Amino acid sequence: xxxxxxxxxxxxxxxxxxxxxxxxxxxxxxxxxxxxxxxxxxxxxxxxxxxxxxxxxxxxxxxxxxxxxxxxxxxxxxxxxxxxxxxxxxxxxxxxxxxxxxxxxxxxxxxxxxxxxxxxxxxxxxxxxxxxxxxxxxxxxxxxxxxxxxxxxxxxxxxxxxxxxxxxxxxxxxxxxxxxxxxxxxxxxxxxxxxxxxxxxxxxxxxxxxxxxxxxxxxxxxxxxxxxxxxxxxxxxxxxxxxxxxxxxxxxxxxxxxxxxxxxxxxxxxxxxxxxxxxxxxxxxxxxxxxxxxxxxxxxxxxxxxxxxxxxxxxxxxxxxxxxxxxxxxxxxxxxxxxxxxxxxxxxxxxxxxxxxxxxxxxxxxxxxxxxxxxxxxxxxxxxxxxx
Numbered sequence: 602x603x604x605x606x607x608x609x610x611x612x613x614x615x616x617x618x619x620x621x622x623x624x625x626x627x628x629x630x631x632x633x634x635x636x637x638x639x640x641x642x643x644x645x646x647x648x649x650x651x652x653x654x655x656x657x658x659x660x661x662x663x664x665x666x667x668x669x670x671x672x673x674x675x676x677x678x679x680x681x682x683x684x685x686x687x688x689x690x691x692x693x694x695x696x697x698x699x700x701x702x703x704x705x706x707x708x709x710x711x712x713x714x715x716x717x718x719x720x721x722x723x724x725x726x727x728x729x730x731x732x733x734x735x736x737x738x739x740x741x742x743x744x745x746x747x748x749x750x751x752x753x754x755x756x757x758x759x760x761x762x763x764x765x766x767x768x769x770x771x772x773x774x775x776x777x778x779x780x781x782x783x784x785x786x787x788x789x790x791x792x793x794x795x796x797x798x799x800x801x802x803x804x805x806x807x808x809x810x811x812x813x814x815x816x817x818x819x820x821x822x823x824x825x826x827x828x829x830x831x832x833x834x835x836x837x838x839x840x841x842x843x844x845x846x847x848x849x850x851x852x853x854x855x856x857x858x859x860x861x862x863x864x865x866x867x868x869x870x871x872x873x874x875x876x877x878x879x880x881x882x883x884x885x886x887x888x889x890x891x892x893x894x895x896x897x898x899x900x901x902x903x904x905x906x907x908x909x910x911x912x913x914x915x916x917x918x919x920x921x922x923x924x925x926x927x928x929x930x931x932x933x934x935x936x937x938x939x940x941x942x943x944x945x946x947x948x949x950x951x952x953x954x955x956x957x958x959x960x961x962x963x964x965x966x967x968x969x970x971x972x973x974x975x976x977x978x979x980x981x982x983x984x985x986x987x988x989x
Contacts, residue, residue, distance in 0.1 A: 603739050604795075606645075606748045607756055607783040608668075611637040612809045613660040616779060618927020619695050619826050623687035623721065623754075626659045626979045631960040633664070633779065636807040641780040642667045644802040645748065650674065652742055655750035656682040657983040664780065665750035676750070678983040681734025684752035688721025692931055694924065696826030696884070714768035724768055728758040735759070739787045753777050756797075763794050774798075779809040812920070827924045829880040829892070834865055834872070837881070841868075844891035848911040853946045871895060877932045882912060882925055889916045892925045896936055904940040904974060905933030926959055930977050939978040947971045 611633030615622030629638075645668050653669035655662045657678035669676045690698060699706045708716040717723050731751075738747055753776055760783065761770040775798060777783070783797035805811045832841055842861070871878040875896060882890035890912030898906050907929055912922045933941055943961065945952050947969055956973050965972040 603743055603787040604746045605735070605739060605785045605787070606648075606746075607759075607785065608641060608665055608748060608750050609753055609756060609777045609779060609781045610656075610658075610660040610664040610750060611641070612779040614927060614930065615692075616809055617923055618930070619924050620927050620931070621687050621690045621693050621695060621698060623684045623691055623752075624658060625687070625691045626981055626984075627692075628977070628979055629660055629663055631958065632807070632809070637780045637803065637809075638664060638667055640802045640807055641782075642671055644782070646671060649746060650748050651745035652677065652738075652747045653750075654679050654682065654738055654747065655983065656680070656684065656752060657981070658683055658752070659979050659981040659983065661750040661752060662981065662983040665748060668748060676983070679734050679738075679749075681730045681737075682749055682751045682755070683727075683730075685718075685724065685727040685754040685758075686722040687718055689719040690721060694826060694828050694928070696924075697828035700828060713771050724754070724758050724771070727755055728762060728768065731755045731759055732762070735785075756783060760794065760797050763792055776810075778803065825884075825919065825921060827882045827884055827889070827921065827928075829877070829928050830883050830888075831872070831876045832868075832879045832881055832891070834869055834879075838865070840881070840888060841879070841891065844911045845893070845909055848891070848909045851911070852949050852952050868893070871897065875932065875936070877928070880928065882916075882921075882928075884916070884921075889913045890922070890925060892928055894929055894932055896933065896938070899940075899942055902940065902942075903938050904942045905929070905936065905938040907941065907943045910943070922955075923959065934977050934979075939976060940974045941977050942972060942974045945971050945973060 612630045613622065613633065614620065614627040614630065617630050650672045653665055653674050654677045655665050657680055662676055662678060666676050702719065705716055705718065714724055738749065756777055757771055757774050758768060760774045761768050764770065765773065777798045778800040780803065781798050781800045784795040786793045786795055800808060868879050878894040878896065880892050881888040882892060891909055893909035895906040895908045910925055912925060916922065930941055943956055945956065947966065953971065959975065961973040961975045963971045964974045
């Protein structure tokens with residue numbers, strides 16, 4: 602008898618910031634590193650493991666690495682355990698996808714076994730490569746216990762096939778929480794599912810799903826997902842100034858008296874380099890916030906700077922503001938930056954605390970202000986390691 606544990610990766614940027622990420626390599630969040638990874642390592646501390654495999658995507662590999670290290674094992678990267686490849690959807694926001702791909706998004710939510718992502722994989726193709734890799738591991742480790750780090754969509758497809766024999770049964774399989782566990786058992790060629798989607802090792806504070814609604818069958822996933830619209834410096838002028846004023850007064854505690862022409866001149870220069878440096882956060886057709894980015898000021902330090910980061914109070918209270926952070930990371934990572942930075946008044950403790958929760962650290966203090974930075978670089982050891 603062979604037992605194989607499937608472990609979904611810890612909370613990653615895509616989960617927190619509500620972005621579509623399949624093969625796109627993103628980092629784990631602070632919650633994952635500080636809470637979920639220690640708990641999943643503890644859960645497996647008393648289980649004898651003979652081998653640890655993982656998708657070679659960073660978020661999965663880095664989730665199971667501490668477990669392997671505790672058992673004196675190496676993580677064996679295996680491309681077959683990768684997530685569904687999202688093609689043209691990669692790193693887009695979940696709020697943007699229904700606007701660009703309404704037909705495909707409808708199939709994704711209601712008939713996922715039918716969906717063919719533009720430039721990406723079908724569930725049939727992803728499920729087949731996952732199943733082939735799973736059988737290889739099961740045959741190689743006959744009579745042993747193996748742990749595999751992997752991803753939500755391919756786990757769901759595998760469970761549908763294992764439990765019901767068809768991908769159409771995916772509608773019966775709920776999504777798995779981050780670091781959720783499934784146990785498969787191979788005995789004389791027969792496969793059984795012992796349990797699945799188990800997150801008993803997580804408390805409410807550690808769970809990703811406890812604070813999110815999208816995965817519940819009764820929830821409308823698009824209701825809280827933003828998309829981002831590049832600002833028009835002519836028609837959006839007054840809205841931009843209102844958001845900019847509110848941001849500076851809330852983060853600096855000073856009355857905003859802008860040199861309007863200078864400000865819009867700087868915006869125009871930055872937008873000419875990248876249209877995404879000044880954008881409205883949109884919920885359906887309504888502006889709910891403004892994100893202004895500067896890729897030039899700290900370029901020598903490989904750091905992109907947040908200039909304006911503001912969201913309407915009603916959305917802020919619902920926890921939506923992190924989606925602006927996801928957009929900032931996407932812009933600067935695509936530009937090759939290694940760090941994301943923010944310039945905050947040291948007196949504005951709420952703003953400092955918000956950034957600290959997202960992994961920012963103070964790096965420099967000057968004239969009553971704090972420069973805070975966080976790393977956004979993904980150094981994935983699995984992709985430089987020889988695949989076996």
